[in-house]
Amino acid sequence: MPLVLTLDKSLSLLEAVVAHRDGIGTRALAQELDLNVATVHNIARTFCHRGYLRQDSGTKTFFPGMRLMLLGRQPSYLQSLAVSASPIIEKVAKKLNESVMLASIDHGHILNLKYVPSRQALRVHEADDISDHSYCTAVGKVLLASLSKPELEAYLRKTPLQHFTPHTLSTPEALKEELRKIAIQGYGETRDEAAEGVSAIAVPVRDPWNVIVAGIGASAPTVRLQDADHFETTLRELREAAALVEKQWTENRQPEGKGKGKTAPKAKAPSKTPAPQQAAA
Structure with a gap:
């Protein structure tokens, strides 16, 4: 043609x-x-x-x-991302046997688009909207690290940095330094920051222009994630999942095993955030 x-x-x-x-x-x-x-x-x-x-x-x-x-922010773009990523998130959660979440930032809100809880008895719960405490979650840090300086300043003006544990980064200076580190190393992590005994790792998901549009995070009890081998395995699996999501979404293919004509689920809208002790990825 x-x-x-x-x-x-x-x-x-x-x-x-x-x-x-x-x-x-x-x-x-x-x-x-x-x-x-x-x-x-x-x-x-x-x-x-x-x-x-x-x-x-x-x-x-x-x-x-x-x-x-x-x-570009047409309402269906988050829906499209959630649908493309859904089987990939389910697969990596099953493989790691930890709680895994896909989140995106939209108009200042950091939204949980897809969440698969761990099958283990000791696991972490995630809220639909983690905006109020995203600075002490791994996926939230990854998304905050992608913001421009004016966007980050706007977030800090409207979001009080509460001190949830002795490990919480509760000053703008400490948070900015952490976000610079994340931008360089390519992943974010938390250890007992939102709640004692809960840790997480997250990696970015990029669009074809290398702009971060989402993050994939895995959360687990610190006792499991502090193991070096488990940490490296989790990070590797998350990076592989992010690469698959990028490929799946940008190629706009129907997810494997899904029939044509199925209606895509709606992306979750912001809702009241439960206590931060329940969220950590």
Whole structure:
């Protein structure tokens, strides 16, 4: 099938702008896309006119516009992620025999999209909305580490950092240092931070532009997760699961074993958060 070249170039430009979270200018776009500067300028300005991009008046760099963000946050995107990931989350939870959760951040809320509890007697319960205490959960830390500086500051302004245990990171400085560490090492962990005796590990899930859109976390009693071999096994399995979720979601394939035409379950909406002692991933 022949391509509409102008449309193809326009979409490539849009994707390139989204991939550069700190913005990108006309000449840098032209070089990256191997296009004429004038062509890039005209396409980008058209997107700005329609609201899909915006251009900083000082630096002249382009950023995603509100219309593009609203389009990208179309309500079904979380539903699509939850459906694609569901069999993968169930499989890794069964393999690890620990509680496993898929969570995403949406309009400031960190939502539990899929949760599979451990089959063991000693296990951890998870809330639907972990926003209020996400800073002391592994998956919450992974998602917070993905925020821009203004987004993180906004979160800290509206979220009191409560001191649940002696291990809770309850100051902005300590939390920011932890989030910088997570961004470098590629995973987050907690040890007795939300509740004594509960630990967790989490890894990010990225979209095709390498932007973190979700996290997969496994929580367990500290007595089990403090074992070095168990920790490494859990981290490896979570990373493999995250890679499968990324592939499954971006390829938009029907999950294995699921028939066509089945209605996708709705992503969970924010609800009142139970006591933090019950949540740790």
